[in-house]
Every structure is written in structure tokens, then in C-alpha cells.
Amino acid sequence: MTIEHSDPVANDTAWVARAYRDNLSSGRARIAELIGGQVEVASEGAWVTTIDGEKYLNAGGYGVFITGARHPVVVGEVQRQLQRHPIGTRMFLEPTAARAAGMLARIAPEGLERVHFCGSGAEATETAIKIARLSGHRHLISMHGGYHGKTLGALSVTAKSLFQDPFRPLLPDVTHIPYNDVPALHAALERSAGPACVIVEPVQGEAGVVLPLPGYLHSVRALCSEFGALLVVDEIQTGLGRLGAWWGSDLEGIRPDILLSGKALGGGVLPVAAAIATERAYSVLDRDPFLHTSTFSAAPVAMAAVCGALIAIEQDGLVERAALLGAELLSAITDIAVAALGVQIRQVRGRGLLIGIEFVDPALAGELLIELVRRRVIPSHSLNCERVLRLTPPAVMDRDEVEFLLDRFAQAVTALADRYPHSER
Numbered sequence: 001m002t003i004e005h006s007d008p009v010a011n012d013t014a015w016v017a018r019a020y021r022d023n024l025s026s027g028r029a030r031i032a033e034l035i036g037g038q039v040e041v042a043s044e045g046a047w048v049t050t051i052d053g054e055k056y057l058n059a060g061g062y063g064v065f066i067t068g069a070r071h072p073v074v075v076g077e078v079q080r081q082l083q084r085h086p087i088g089t090r091m092f093l094e095p096t097a098a099r100a101a102g103m104l105a106r107i108a109p110e111g112l113e114r115v116h117f118c119g120s121g122a123e124a125t126e127t128a129i130k131i132a133r134l135s136g137h138r139h140l141i142s143m144h145g146g147y148h149g150k151t152l153g154a155l156s157v158t159a160k161s162l163f164q165d166p167f168r169p170l171l172p173d174v175t176h177i178p179y180n181d182v183p184a185l186h187a188a189l190e191r192s193a194g195p196a197c198v199i200v201e202p203v204q205g206e207a208g209v210v211l212p213l214p215g216y217l218h219s220v221r222a223l224c225s226e227f228g229a230l231l232v233v234d235e236i237q238t239g240l241g242r243l244g245a246w247w248g249s250d251l252e253g254i255r256p257d258i259l260l261s262g263k264a265l266g267g268g269v270l271p272v273a274a275a276i277a278t279e280r281a282y283s284v285l286d287r288d289p290f291l292h293t294s295t296f297s298a299a300p301v302a303m304a305a306v307c308g309a310l311i312a313i314e315q316d317g318l319v320e321r322a323a324l325l326g327a328e329l330l331s332a333i334t335d336i337a338v339a340a341l342g343v344q345i346r347q348v349r350g351r352g353l354l355i356g357i358e359f360v361d362p363a364l365a366g367e368l369l370i371e372l373v374r375r376r377v378i379p380s381h382s383l384n385c386e387r388v389l390r391l392t393p394p395a396v397m398d399r400d401e402v403e404f405l406l407d408r409f410a411q412a413v414t415a416l417a418d419r420y421p422h423s424e425r
Contacts, residue, residue, distance in 0.1 A: 202248025
């Protein structure tokens with residue numbers, strides 16, 4: 001047996017597709033074929049380059065690229081760490097992890113000072129669940145439409161039967177209630193046989209950009225305090241400027257017991273996530289430092305990416321820019337979509353640079369995705385709502401890139417309007 005040392009990727013789309021079918025995921029290969037079979041090989045800023053040299057504006061990526069791709073500050077931090085000490089022994093203390101944790105604690109809501117780093121958002125959710133169990137909060141309450149990951153613990157609180165049913169039985173003592181329903185939360189907490197743990201998103205991304213009603217998060221915090229429940233706010237997609245604030249929690253001035261971060265935390269360069277907790281919540285893990293561990297938790301090279309991401313967001317004013325760009329895009333996209341498709345549009349909604357276009361007919365969301373890709377724009381579908389197509393562009397877009405996005409969006413919905421001529425305009 002020999003290992004192929006040559007690199008056929010540079011110019012062979014067919015080889016990549018065949019390798020996916022043979023060695024990775026034939027399902028992924030089939031989906032890729034439906035939208036054109038593109039193979040991405042490079043990225044910079046707001047753009048992704050495919051194997052044939054075409055450039056696509058990346059308005060997708062599920063919230064990862066708030067800083068764009070390969071931001072020079074992030075790349076610089078990572079390159080320096082690669083040349084010095086990329087992976088730690090896990091035996092000694094390590095300064096890059098200490099630096100990253102301190103920086104993250106300083107921009108987290110006040111009182112969230114303890115950090116557990118991990119590799120993905122699902123792992124961050126698992127950390128929160130384990131902290132809850134260790135502290136006696138065994139009843140988990142999450143929201144319909146919520147998305148918290150697909151590992152077995154995280155999947156237990158991801159209220160989507162399509163993803164859950166093949167893997168049952170999941171964790172016991174989990175209750176799902178409607179989002180934005182304060183009386184339902186009150187009733188669930190009242191019925192709880194013991195202390196509960198409530199997990200909520202400040203905006204439900206995968207549910208199709210479902211926004212909280214005014215005061216909802218504040219009421220959730222108040223009820224958790226009243227009933228002695230642990231509050232976990234999942235900001236894996238919404239945090240680090242995506243909503244036009246450092247955290248969605250900041251928009252209502254609440255402090256969770258645990259805040260989950262990820263996606264943008266690695267600066268679009270490396271995968272990394274974190275659970276950020278109060279001293280009181282985290283104390284259960286302090287009793288035994290080997291109780292919840294991971295070989296690559298707080299790996300120095302990933303910690304360098306975290307430092308670079310936080311520096312880039314702050315230095316470039318990306319939180320404020322996301323708020324301004326988001327307001328502009330939401331208004332323009334609403335006008336364009338309604339003018340072209342009229343009653344086919346149920347609603348366009350968003351906060352910051354998390355924007356969802358909801359259709360009456362779910363088929364149009366898929367068709368719009370294909371039309372946008374044909375016009376060199378990458379969007380995101382919504383895992384928990386097939387009627388909604390999402391746009392999550394980077395905050396580093398310049399004026400020309402914003403105009404490109406709006407122009408190509410207008411072309412795409414016009415193409416749909418030609419196929420749905422009876423919509424009111």
C-alpha cells in the first residue's frame with residue numbers, strides 16, 4: 001500500500017468530486033452537484049475562489065466570517081504561534097491560552113470570567129450541560145427551533161425531530177418549549193422536579209433568524225433567578241459582533257451564568273469555541289481539573305487565532321460596522337425582495353449581519369440559493385426552517401462589495417419573479 005504524495009487538487013474538479021464520493025460523503029457530493037459542483041481552493045476577505053478561478057462573495061459560512069477570511073491580524077498571530085509552539089503538552093501551563101482567556105473575559109458580559117476552550121460549538125454546549133449536571137441542574141429546558149449542535153448531549157437540546165429521532169434515546173429530562181413564550185417557561189420551571197438549566201439563543205439563527213420579542217431575554221433571566229435555574233445563552237452564531245453588538249445578551253443588558261461562543265471566535269482561520277462562565281457556575285469544574293478535558297482544548301495555535309480575532313474585531317470597529325451594514329442591507333434587501341416577489345415573501349428580518357428571507361413556499365428558498373450561487377454569491381440555508389434563506393456576510397465588506405451583493409441579490413430574485421409571474425408586486 002502506498003500513499004499518493006502528489007496534489008491533484010490544483011486543477012482537477014472531477015478528482016475532488018470522486019474523492020468525496022469514495023472517501024468522504026457521497027451525500028455532500030450530490031448536494032454540491034445540485035448547485036454547480038464548485039470546489040473552493042482559496043479565500044481572502046469577503047471572497048472565496050474556486051478551482052476554476054471564479055470568485056464568490058461569501059455571504060454564508062453560518063456566522064464564521066465576521067472578520068472575513070484570512071484577516072491579516074489573525075493570520076499573523078497564528079503564523080507566529082505555528083513557528084514557536086503550535087500544540088501544547090497539556091502538562092504545563094501555557095501563556096497563549098492565558099492571554100486568550102483574559103481577552104475573552106474582558107469583552108464578555110460582566111461577571112463572566114472563567115473560560116473553557118474547545119473545538120466546536122457542540123462541544124461548548126456539552127460543557128454547559130456537564131456544568132449543569134455537576135451543579136445539580138439536571139432538568140434541561142430549551143426552545144423549539146433552537147440549534148445547539150449534534151453531539152448526543154447537544155442534540156438532546158436541539159429541538160428538531162429530524163435530527164433527533166435516528167439517535168434516540170437521548171438525554172432524559174429535557175423539555176422543549178416555544179421561543180418567545182414567557183408563560184411557557186414559567187410553567188416548565190414550576191413543573192421541574194429539581195433545579196433546571198435553561199438554554200436559549202438571543203436570536204434563533206437556524207430556526208430562520210427568529211428575533212426575540214422586546215424584553216424576552218430579560219424575562220428569561222428574571223425567571224431563572226426566581227426559580228434558581230442555570231441560564232445558558234448560546235451565542236455561538238450570534239456573538240462577537242454578528243448582531244451589531246459584542247453579544248446578543250448585551251442588547252438587553254442581561255448576564256447569563258454561562259455564555260457559549262464559537263464560529264467567529266477562530267477569526268475565520270481555525271475552529272475554536274468556548275464556554276464562558278461565572279466563577280460560581282464554573283467552580284464545579286475546579287474541584288477536579290481532569291473531570292472535563294480534551295486533548296486539543298486551548299491548543300496554543302487555536303488560542304492565537306482567538307487573540308487575533310478579538311484584536312481584529314476591536315481594531316477594525318467590526319461590531320459597529322456590523323450594526324451599520326446590517327441596517328442598510330436589511331432595508332435594501334427587504335425592498336428588493338418585496339418589489340420582485342410580492343406575496344411570495346412572508347418576511348425579511350434580521351439583526352446586524354444576520355438576515356433571513358422567509359418565503360411562503362419553501363421551494364423558493366432553495367431556488368434563491370441556487371440563483372445566488374449562479375451569480376457568485378454564497379448564502380446559507382437554515383437547518384431548522386426550510387422556508388428561510390440566510391445571509392451572514394462579513395463586516396469587512398467595502399462599498400463595492402456591498403453593491404455587488406445587492407446587485408446580485410436583485411438579479412436572483414428577478415429570475416425567481418420570472419418563474420412566478422402571478423405574485424403581486
